[in-house]
Amino acid sequence: MKAYVFPGQGAQFSGMGKELYDNSPKAKELFEKANQLLGFDITKIMFEGTDEELKQTKVTQPAIFLHSTILAAVLGDDFKPDMVAGHSLGELSALVANGTLSFEDGLMLVYKRALAMQKACEAEPSTMAAILGLEDEVVEQICATIDGIVVPANYNCPGQLVISGAIPAVEEACTKLTEAGAKRALILQVGGAFHSPLMEPAREELAAAIEATTFNVPTCPVYQNVNAKGVTDPEEIKKNLVAQLTAPVKWTQIMQQMIADGATEVVEVGPGKVLQGLFKKVDRAFPVSSAEI
Template sequence: MKAYVFPGQGAQFSGMGKDLYDSSELAKKLFAQANEILGFDIQKIMFEGSDEELKQTKVTQPAIFLHSTILAACLGDSFKPDMVAGHSLGEISSLVANKTLSFEDGLRLVYKRALAMQAACEAVPSTMAAILGLEDKVVEDICKSINGIVVAANYNCPGQLVISGAIPAVEEACTKLTEAGAKRAMILQVGGAFHSPLMEPAREELAKAIESTTFSNPICPVYQNTIAKAVTDPNEIKKNLIDQLTAPVRWTQIMQQMIADGATEVIEVGPGKVLQGLFKKVDRAFPTSSAEI
């Protein structure tokens, strides 16, 4: 059984998607459509932009979404997923790939999500930190002991968890986690506290857009970030997608569940190989590859 997975923020690079554009008429058409929907030349930023330009949330999120969904579309008849999942932002890419969302609606949601998250980040000084080498429960308990908002946000793989919250609370948590034996507790260069209660204003904003978007029956299950289980019901998919902004990404549990449900190989669709590396942390022998046209 083939599991297709879609990366999230952080996988962007200058020149992303240019090979697709150069080799496919369908890609050219979809990039032109994207420029029209967004109202700016995202294609130019993806192909020629600096790292700084690509790092802006309002650019990063649609750029990664476009790379993933256009690549999936260009795979044509060879794209036959048995299951899909996406890390954070990548969940929307996976919902276009399994036909829950149209390309156009997916892009509009991603852009609204990016702008809403950017606004929430600017409202409260906040950040995230990567914690390596501790059990999940230890990290969760220490976060709960801090006086301030700090929560487990991304369960990336066994022994690698990202925490998220207000800057003083995250800094205090990093100190306590280091004392508790973390190999590393490193503040990340991100715009704000994604997947934490501080994203509530963005969740409310995105919820309105999601409620007014058509969600169709998918061609295969999606393993959603908030519950780490296979979902096929459009209404349940919609609810979980709304919850995603303030809830943790349970990627460790998604990988374990996909393998338990019969996945025999995983194919990463989009920039980078981060998700393949995370699967290898769960099972070093598990077959992984990058999608290529």
């Protein structure tokens, strides 16, 4: 069984999608449609933008979504997923890939999500930090002792957990986690505290947008971030997608569940190879590759 996975924020790079645009008429058509829908020239930023421009949440999220979904679209008959999943933002790419959302609806939801998250980030100074080399339970316990908001946000792979919250609370947690034996506790260069209670205003905004969007019955299960289970019911998919903004990304559990459910190979669709590396941390021998036209 073939699993297709879609990356999230952090995979962007200048020049992303240019090869697709130049080599596929279908890709070019979809990129131009995206420029019209968004009301600005996102392809120009993707192809020529600086790292600083690409790092803005309102650019990063649609850019990665476009790279992933357009690549999946031009794979044509080669693209036959038995299961899909996406890391954080990547879940929306996965939902277009398995037919739950149309390309247009997916893009507009991603853009609304990005704007809502950026607004929430600006409302309160917040950050995230990668914790390496500690058991998940230890990180959870120490976060629970900190005065202030700091929570586990991304369970990326065994021994790698990202925490998220208010800046003083995250800094204090990093100090305590280092004392507890973490190999590294590294503050990340991100816009704010994604997948934490500080994203509540964004969650409310996104809930209204999701409610107004048509969700179809998918062609295969999507393994969702909030519960790490394969889901095919459109109403449940909606509910989990809303909850995702303030809940942790259970990527470790998704990888383990996909393998348990019969995945025999994983193909990453979009920029970078981050998700392939994470699968290798779960099972070094597991076959992983990048989608290519």
